[in-house]
Amino acid sequence: MSDAAAGAPQLISPFLWFHDGAEEALRYYVDVFPDSEIEEIQRYPDESLDPHYAGMAGKVISAWVRLGGVRFGALDGGPAFTLSEAVSFVVACRDQEEIDRYWAALSHVPEAEQCGWCKDRFGVSWQIIPADMGRLLQSPAQIQAMMAMRKIEVAALEALA
Template identity: 35%
Template sequence: MKVIQHLWFEKDVEAAVRFYVSLVPGSSVRFVSPLPADTPSGPAGSVVVVGFTLGDQSYMATQAGPLDPFNHSFSIMLECDTQAEIDRLWDALGDGGTIEQCGWLRDRWGLTWQITPRRLGELLGDPDRAKAKRVATAMLGMVKLDIAALEAAARG
């Protein structure tokens, strides 16, 4: 069995997917398929299905007009090894979107992302619970996550 996340876009699905794929190494568009005119889903070309991967995760996206907007109950988390990666993704995905707290943002299509350092999970899972609490407190005070500041909080 394969698990594939599905995203519903009101419009611009191909532009959104090509943008996402350009940002995440190892990603690709597998197919773009406008539904033919004889389907009951709407005018020809109004419904588009896109299959793609982001890193090692598979996704399917549909453009089929308004339904439910994206919300925080689903987000894509990108774990980064360096502050430069965080900065690059933060700037690109945040452009035209909405910046939020704790490494979260919404892109220009409304999809929610978490741009986090891989090190954050290690620090939050540290057996020294006082250290983990300092890291969590520092993270909760940040907008874009800062690896050096999280490491400093861990050290006390």
């Protein structure tokens, strides 16, 4: 039995730094992914308590959610750091219908779309791919076709097998 199945805490969890809007993003993700919930949200206290809180009162200092059963953390940290494509989250889909559904929900930056990668309206990068992607990339023709795709089209890759 895995630690997760036994109820042990998840050893490693991604933690997302948003300039602003962490709560909006997390609520959106909870709606997009099944088996998801907001576990807790803590807010910055009264900004008069510490100069680091200037302009942050009421924003998210720490939040924890489960998305598809995976624990994520997030905060509103201001503009010091930004999200980038250097880190993305893989959504392994059962079929084309599921790919299409997640793509419609998460892809909001057309210029960021390539090979199943997309970026949502909050700046988070996702890879929306078939769970059996390895099976669909057995030939050079399949790999070449995938590289030219924005959203992965399973039938087109299968036709090249």
